[in-house]
Amino acid sequence: MKPRLLVTTAMAGLLAVGPIVPASAAPLTPQGPTVSETAAPVLPCPRMPAPKASRLPRATPPPVMAEDRALREPALDTAGLVVPAGAPTPPRVTATSWVVADLDSGQVLGGCGPYEHATPASVQKLLLAATMLPKLDPQQVIRVTAEDMNIEPGSSAVGLVEGGRYKLETVWLGLLLNSGNEAANLIARLGGGEDGVAGGVVAMNEYARHLGALQTHAVTPSGLDAPGQFASAYDLALIARACFDNPDFRRYARTESTKIPAQKAKKARAFQIQNDNRLLYNYPGAIGGKTGFTDLARHTYVGAAERDGRRLVVTLLGAEAQPKNGWEQGAALLDWGFGLPRTAAVGRLVEPGELAERASPEPSPEEAEELNASPAASSPRQAGGVDLFWPLVALAVAATALILVVQFKRRGVGRGR
Template sequence: MSASSVAVALVSAGLLAAPVALPTASPASPTTAAIVPCPHVTPPTIPPTPASPPRDAAAPVVGGAGLATTGLAAPAAVKAPPATSAQSWVVADLDTGAILGACDPHLRRRPASVQKLLLADTALPKLNPSQVVVATAADLKLPRVTSAVGMVVGGHYPVSTLWYGLLLESGNDAANALARVAGGSGGVPATIAAMNAEAHRLGADDTHAVTPSGLDAADQFTSAYDLALIARADFARPDFVRYDTALRFQWPAQPPRDPHGFQIQNENKLLTEYPGALGGKTGFTDQARHTYVGAAQRGGRRLVVTVMGAEIVPARAEKQGEALLNWGFGLPATASVGHLVTADEAARLHNPPSASGSHRPARVRVAPAGAGAFLDTRTPQVILGVVLLVLAVAGMSLMWRLRRGR
């Protein structure tokens, strides 16, 4: 009997479920429509950045088939979006989850400091804001040129203070301290693992975190689509909004090294320059270039914009984000080219139901990480192997019994 015959027989007997389609993700069409280029401003010079991992064309497109493009995704018969220098961007509705427009939404790039939004989404529920953290030398072990709020070794900082340092000043020292404490006995590595688990839960499958702060690291990526998912989770939390929208904060004194303390200001200019601004996060590294996440409300709508791989032409990344927000607010409320999946939809995507209502078994990795090869436990070849193994064991048992009978 062939492997396919075994599979057919098991399906007929109800022992193997036939695959079903998912409403939350769509496979890329084999006859993909022509790619529409994104309106783009080309900078005079573009520094080299790490290559983006290619997307698996056979994998489902999270958020809908309309997002299966490396170019522009925009509703039909609407005004073209403004030109930017960004490599990718997304404009989405925070409340409905509708994606109003996008440019190469699933392109994977370095996140820079917008990675801190994933840290916040992961660690805010775990930490008591009044818990006092004692800064260590490891918290302050950072590259020579980096963003730091100015913690001192041995300083005592409430968790709430560290959140202000993280979101206003983009302090990488605060990121290290928060990740260390949130990880418990597992420290920073445990928080990194939790960040990746949270991204998976949200459906942010383009995301892989390696550092809590967003400092460049090999194999660390996210996408404009994933950042919109993460931002949506953050902006649903009142504590995040409270920290993120503060314009300034008095950093506490740490005598004798710092007897007076100092004031820090919010780096997100959207808050003071854009009517209806709700907050967000800026980011920059050499490998990521400029990244930005910003949200605003107007006319009863709350939109978020995510920008990746921008240069400071035609303007700063947050100004490019403002232009995209203006474009989004000018679209009809019904405009959509895809949607932000919910955590429930992501769960069905990761563990799709079978025709019988049960869940399909998870696939088993049989290759080293990064090799991209998987063995699916539902394949006919594996089923045939299991059947043959059972028959062989039964035959050996029968022979043993006959010999013992003699």
């Protein structure tokens, strides 16, 4: 893509996210004999009648990059319904997009608009968890700072106090059970090193690309709305799979309640919190997940369950809470998935690092020699040996962010959890 065209698109209010990869990358195709060779025809997604959503407009998604599309599963690259041939019609839901996938095999059992961009709300905390759990010691005692407490007034908080000292494990539970936005800031700050929260968000985006979540771009660690922040149902399944591979996450996600310790120095009493994922209490075999809501994102949900040695995950974006809550819609889709044969699928979840390898193959010795012999100024991204591409990208992103911030301030953004 030429930088001039990218800037033109951004000035129109669109933000391109995700890594730039060669347009020649081979498209990903279903692998193995267990994947259905022929999917059912693309159909409109079954929709459940729902009350009118908030009058706030949905965020304008970034343009679909041809390079990203070349790396998608062809059968899943649709805004409509895709299910295995001969599968029963999935239950009707209010979600604008969803995916059901197998956590162990990686098979995608079906979906509606799997790659469609949407606003994630607090299910983005799963990306924070997948990124930071392997890096941070859960037994470390940390002190809450004023930076950690810098959250939108009235938004979801677990109740940590500035200056309080907590085991990081307690903070993780506050993040995943009660969707604490101050907990998200703290974890991102710790994982971001010298760059603090901003460094944590950079790490989240890098890990999303490593997982192959090309439609995901984080701007806040908590999922509170911000210009340019998106995810997709397919990406959330990738992220959830990484989370459930971590034993600490599995333990936290199944915890029904925990105690937040007193902070005597701050005259703060101990209190108990409960897991707000109702699937745990109402669905046999539930193993955890995450809820989310903002006025802009509407209801978002990720839930997983195990049945007969089979672990499935469901991801939903853009749902309404009426006539059924997000977790109830997720439960219905899990039932549908468990009712399918184990061999039924329409695609698969890519493995971590797989798309990076496909997008950036090692050059052959001949290609490497030719590249080394080429003068620097011959690159279409350069003029006079000076690389102009990334400055132009930065200008495009800044222009887009400014436009969207103005729109958000005019219309208002809902407080999320």
